[in-house]
Amino acid sequence: MTATTGLPRTPTRGRWVTAPPPSFAHLARLSDDTGLFEHARHAIVRREHGYCTDDVARGLVVISREPEPSEELLRLAECYLAFLTHAQNADGAFRNRLGHDRHWADEPGLGDWWGRALWGLGTAVARSPAPWVREEALVAFSRGATRRTKFPHAMAFAGLGAAEVLRRHPGHVAAASLLSDAASTVGPAGSDPRWPWPRQELTYANGALAEVVIAASQLRHGGPPLDDGLRMLAWLRDVQLRDGRLSVVPVRGWRHGGLRLHHDQQPIEVAAFADACATAATVTGDPEWDDGVRQAVGWFLGDNDFGAPMWDPETGGGYDGLTAHGPNLNQGAESTLALISTLQHARRWS
Incomplete structure (x- = not known):
């Protein structure tokens, strides 16, 4: 990836350098028609470690944030969305780890991966240019938004997804409730400066x-x-x-x-x-x-x-x-x- 003139600059060791545009080349390298592989040795995929909902959800976040995604990125978004809906059960919980053999290694739960899944789904609801992606993501988000966990990070990630949904659907009651509960689970700032x-x-x-x-x-x-x-x-x-x-x-x-x-x-x-x-x-x-x-x-x-x-x-x-x-x-x-x-x-x- 080569930096070009006219792009944003940021200081590095006291110098101003050009910030390169984000590249999705390696993300595509790590992906197949099932999802996003978790690990690599240098730049080469390690398929034996399989996929995880955590990373697939984050993949959906970054692609949904692209203002003008290419057809290739839209295909990746659809793949990641399909992975998340496959990982979700009828009660709104999510499995996290899928082997390269396409067998789940865990049961549905409400760990960080649940929160990140809702973050990815919520971002797709708010920002995807594809209406069929937004519609399916809203169905899956709404199902998962009924659940709660005591873990602050999981609730924070879920709350960020809820905040995204509210940007497009300000009257979404479940999203508003989830965002409020997420902030309460994190707790207020302490008084000690x-x-x-x-x-x-x-x-x-x-x-x-x-x-x-x-x-x-x-x-x-x-x-x-x-x-x-x-x-x-x-x-x-x-x-x-x-x-x-x-x-x-x-x-x-x-x-x-x-x-x-x-x-x-x-x-x-x-x-x-x-x-x-x-x-x-x-x-x-x-x-x-x-x-x-x-x-x-x-x-x-x-x-x-x-x-x-x-x-x-x-x-x-x-x-x-x-x-x-x-x-x-x-x-x-x-x-x-x-x-x-x-x-x-x-x-x-x-």
Whole structure:
């Protein structure tokens, strides 16, 4: 993928570089007529690990966000939607893991994959240009939106899907109820300015928790105060800046009062932060939040603790993590989707 003039720019190690447009080449490489393979060794698919609803749902999110998807991307969207409807049972729960032999390895449940499935379905409802995709996605979303879980991340992902549905269908009662319940499950910001996070540990996709509170604040009835979500996100931004660059909480997390490690950093964390900042910028109109999106884009382009790009411009794939020794060069689905979704936000400045 070659950067071209006129595209948005983002700072990298004190320089301004051109942010490339998102490439879907590696996503297509990881996909077949069933779904999206989870893992790769370097850029080569590892079929033995099969597919998961988590990644297929995220795939539907990024394709649905494309303003003018190609026919190939629409075919992928239909494939991912068919996978999700196949994974869902009559009660609205979802299976997560499908082997390459097309046999499910688990029973329907309400884990993170349920939340992400509703996020993908809701984004398709709101943004897909294909009416048959929007209609089927709404049926599946409405079935899943009746369920609840006690897990904050799963509820946050589901709530983000509900927020998308409400943008197209403001009167969708189940979506409004789900978004409100998602924000309540995350909880209000704490009163301690040194740790206003509603939980005692930062784990993964932390930005999604702040984002769903911000999104829920826009509900006409029962929404939390906007300031709760903004305070959470502002603190998350501040604690993840290191010498002016983004240094996200690593895969082992960070507990209040505990030692803060810096590796291994995961692309999903950067993408969740970018999403939350983009939502905050849209809701508030404050351009300060665009700086957070720029820092996330910069992290992928090399403005990170190691000073190394976190993607392969030849394949369009995202690297699986930033270790103490540099990038993990495997290009799995989760990291590639995180790259794509973050680069999509760079269009805000085009």
